[in-house]
Amino acid sequence: MAHLELKDLYDGFRDPKIIEGFAKLIKEEAKKLPKPINIMEVCGGHTHSIMKFGLPQLLPANVNFIHGPGCPVCVMPKERIDHAYILSLQEGVILVTLGDMIKVPGSKGSLQDARAKGADVRFVYSPLDTLKIAEENPEKKVIFFAIGFETTTPMTASLIDIVLKRKIPNIFFHMNHVTVPEVMVELIDSRDEHVDSYNNQIDAFLGPSHVSVITGSKIYEQFPKKYNRPVVVAGFEPVDVMEGIYMIVKQFTENRCELEIEYKRSVSREGNKKAQALIEEYFEKADLFKWRGLGNVPDSGYKLKDEFSAIDAEKIYKDVLPIEEIEDHKLCICGDILRGMAKPDECTIFGTACKPSSPLGSCMVSSEGACAAYYKYGNLL
Amino acid sequence: MCLSIPSKVVKIDKEKNVATVDTMGVTREAGLELMQEDEVKIGDYVLLHIGFIMNKIDEVDALESLKVYQEILEKLDEEERRQLVEDDDNCANRGA
């Protein structure tokens, strides 16, 4: 067997010649398409690669990207960010969260603003960093504000596991983990009667890379079967994305509708079972999670099981945490953008009232959001 | 938040349940909490996510993909060469 070097894993999947090779194959194959197809990349990591490597320009006119819900931070509703903001300003509290959360604005401001008001907010690289903070501050309550898709959920579960096993008394959790398949269903088959999602333009999905490493590809089996949408789980590298697109186009030209894995080197059908077991041990599905731009999506979030109420910051601080809903900005059309029914520049406040430095809607919040990508890369899309 | 570069495992500390990995020349530690016991060995390629090893990269599958890509390139090259020859043969200005 040939030997694999670390640099092969890196360079091999970014090789411009191979990207170009796939561009040619896609162009040839797409000539056979009876009608144009729109492929949604669900995950912000893909959006990032697609923009960074200028992939839309390499595709023929009848193969389009629709940028999906993007990153967990973009979809976090103001209500939840307000919770973080309020918690951080409680007496004796240190709020710990991942760096992605720094600038995301809630209705009262961002965590950066809370910090300016004197709150002790720490942005960490890993949930495990919380252990050291708690150890150094035994008199403080350290609240881990947990965010992320399925990729990061087991890491939070793992921290909980350590906290409980080592009986660490001063670490608590505020849960905001969301799940991908439920929101994919919402985009093509909304159960909200006010939303005409049947009008959506999504023909196929490029399945997330690292979410799928954890969950396995099995979570997408319903899409080809029940919703008639092919799914190809692809890696994040540009060659992976191009190969994924090629596989999707081929499904259409060969009249197939299947779940396929392009990212075989990291994704199996079953996924990481140990990670899944940790999630199951500590969390259960919340009935609803509100997604910024999309509204309430059934079964799309995790909460701590009742038996762990003693470490559940949302319960401990329920008297100070508001439950009222906050409307998305009236002019924001993120919901339509996510369903592929509008492009960011069709929003009347795009680039004026709403820009990356002062985002008004979810798609502008992080660089992985569709509006932010449009803003940065102009008309490349 | 999700992008992660493949890393190579260079050391394993069973007691602390952490591995030391090399990511493009940068060495750092990553938790093994999400991996089965003895699943990860020195020399394995892994993906890291927020301080944890998330999976082992399958070497055979990675090599297989890279091989397929090379074949695609070779085929395209060959087609291009053939196209060149054909264009040459069909050149309208042959008499020129």
Ligand code: SF4
């Ligand atoms: S530009 Fe801003 S307000 Fe308009 S759709 Fe995008 S995120 Fe929403």
